[in-house]
Amino acid sequence: MDKHQIVRKAKNDKIRLVRFLYCDNGGIIRGKATHVDKLESRMREGIGQTLAMQAFTGVEQLAPVEGMGPVGEFRLVPDLETFVTLPYAPHTASMMCDMIRTDGVPWEACPRTFLNRISARLAAHGMRAEAAIEHEFYLARKDEQTGQFLPADSSLCYSSIGLDEQAHVIDAILAALEAQGISIELFHTELGPAQQELSIQHANVLRAADNVCLVRETVRSVARDYGLYATFAPKPFLDQAGSGAHIHMSLWGTERGEQAGKNLFFEEGQRGGFSQLGRYFVGGVLKHIRGLVALTCGSPNSYRRLLPHYWSSAYSVYGYDNREGAIRIPSLFSGREASSANIELKCADHSGNPYLALGALLAAGLDGIEKRIEPGEPQEIDPGNYSDEERARLGIQRLPTTLSEALDELERDTVLTEALGPLLATSYIAVKRNEIEFFKEKTPEEETAQHFYKY
Structure with a gap:
């Protein structure tokens, strides 16, 4: 599906929120959600996330990693092929995301990019x-x-x-x-x-x-x-x-x-x-x-x-x-x-x-x-x-x-x-x-x- 088809499907399924998900270095599945009215632009722009999240641990602490502090961010940009309506959450869908730098280049700390x-x-x-x-x-x-x-x-x-x-x-x-x-x-x-x-x-x-x-x-x-x-x-x-x-x-x-x-x-x-x-x-x-x-x-x-x-x-x-x-x-x-x-x-x-x-x-x-x-x-x-x-x-x-x-x-x-x-x-x-x-x-x-x- 392309972006327009996903937006149409989301609205046909009466989706209100779309979760942009990823799995972090601690093995925890995290993410943010966009309202369906902003879905089309968010699929293109991504959702901002602090660089520090890849230094965030499974015990909710921030590990000391140079460049992963309060300054700077990456974008959660979804893989369009992963769009699914979630049958267990009301009016909600999800997509799996890559971590993309603000200059549009895949971030070196992204696990999904590593597998690719x-x-x-x-x-x-x-x-x-x-x-x-x-x-x-x-x-x-x-x-x-x-x-x-x-x-x-x-x-x-x-x-x-x-x-x-x-x-x-x-x-x-x-x-x-x-x-x-x-x-x-x-x-x-x-x-x-x-x-x-x-x-x-x-x-x-x-x-x-x-x-x-x-x-x-x-x-x-x-x-x-x-x-x-x-x-x-x-x-x-x-x-x-x-x-x-x-x-x-x-x-x-x-x-x-x-x-x-x-x-x-x-x-x-x-x-x-x-x-x-x-x-x-x-x-x-x-x-x-x-x-x-x-x-x-x-x-x-x-x-x-x-x-x-x-x-x-x-x-x-x-x-x-x-x-x-x-x-x-x-x-x-x-x-x-x-x-x-x-x-x-x-x-x-x-x-x-x-x-x-x-x-x-x-x-x-x-x-x-x-x-x-x-x-x-x-x-x-x-x-x-x-x-x-x-x-x-x-x-x-x-x-x-x-x-x-x-x-x-x-x-x-x-x-x-x-x-x-x-x-x-x-x-x-x-x-x-x-x-x-x-x-x-x-x-x-x-x-x-x-x-x-x-x-």
């Missing part, structure tokens, strides 16, 4: 990326006397009881997503009480990141209509399973490549139908994974989830349908083998900015392709079952156990920091260091309470 930039590098190689996310979240109620959040039910993993318990709210969530053009793949209850998992159909990598934001906004808002709280926090209950945002990704040939329209991760005759190019991609991801998790697992709360034997991944390994590996190569689906080849990154959750997570994953994998990095042998067992000596001999590394350790690794990883660019890398790391400092003196219970409502 990495996609352009991929296109130069005759490739494009598609991605889909497995969204894990909890439904909860709030105890009005204690103020504590409690699981909304006591259902078991994959239990039909759980499906029945939350059938009405889940149906409303799915209907709201469908109304926004988001295709649903799968839904089921997960390991924790009242924990849910929702899988969305794969899309081009930019739209996949946009969809992450739409899913989070929709699930939380619809749940509120049913007197429930939805949380995508990595570890909202210390004694229960954590919630991930597993990334499924594949690379496809473009019209300029020799394998136009083909899934480049598929190669007939190879183990699991997984191609040599795919192996190089995995090799690059494993080489950079200790710094990568600083972006895919972006909160102090994340590292309470990344534990051995918890099926969340704790070691730098890959395997074919090995769900304890950081990277799983899923088995192919009969009848659509070529199109279903992909990788799954397990060490990812919703406290990471999806544009940064997907862009950094691509940058790491692209480094593997360009340098022909072999990933080594796939692991056939839970790597946590090896002794420390066996893991050392096999070159298996423990993933960072704290966000601080992951940030140290990110700062040392020149491939990832150069891909991010100096301003985005500096501001992201400053935001996360600020969050670490904030939680340093907090109890685990205080930490989980803070993360519960924000994600």
Whole structure:
């Protein structure tokens, strides 16, 4: 749609406010809204926002970043293709935005621009990326006397009881997503009480990141209509399973490549139908994974989830349908083998900015392709079952156990920091260091309470 068509649709849908949304370095979805009468000019001009917002943290503090203070601003300029009427908010629509400098140039600190930039590098190689996310979240109620959040039910993993318990709210969530053009793949209850998992159909990598934001906004808002709280926090209950945002990704040939329209991760005759190019991609991801998790697992709360034997991944390994590996190569689906080849990154959750997570994953994998990095042998067992000596001999590394350790690794990883660019890398790391400092003196219970409502 062009600007005029969007204005007509907005007025036909009786829209009053249009939210201009973005996801910040803290992984928080933020934005401003314009009245529909000003929509046409705002789509062209954008909405002003202080530069300091990219130094704003998930704990509502301002991290010290040079040039991100009270002086100067950028514009939130919407991607017209992302216009949707929100079925859960009266007379409201939304659009996902890029951060544009006042001179009209994309701002270097914009996560969405970063993902576009990495996609352009991929296109130069005759490739494009598609991605889909497995969204894990909890439904909860709030105890009005204690103020504590409690699981909304006591259902078991994959239990039909759980499906029945939350059938009405889940149906409303799915209907709201469908109304926004988001295709649903799968839904089921997960390991924790009242924990849910929702899988969305794969899309081009930019739209996949946009969809992450739409899913989070929709699930939380619809749940509120049913007197429930939805949380995508990595570890909202210390004694229960954590919630991930597993990334499924594949690379496809473009019209300029020799394998136009083909899934480049598929190669007939190879183990699991997984191609040599795919192996190089995995090799690059494993080489950079200790710094990568600083972006895919972006909160102090994340590292309470990344534990051995918890099926969340704790070691730098890959395997074919090995769900304890950081990277799983899923088995192919009969009848659509070529199109279903992909990788799954397990060490990812919703406290990471999806544009940064997907862009950094691509940058790491692209480094593997360009340098022909072999990933080594796939692991056939839970790597946590090896002794420390066996893991050392096999070159298996423990993933960072704290966000601080992951940030140290990110700062040392020149491939990832150069891909991010100096301003985005500096501001992201400053935001996360600020969050670490904030939680340093907090109890685990205080930490989980803070993360519960924000994600």
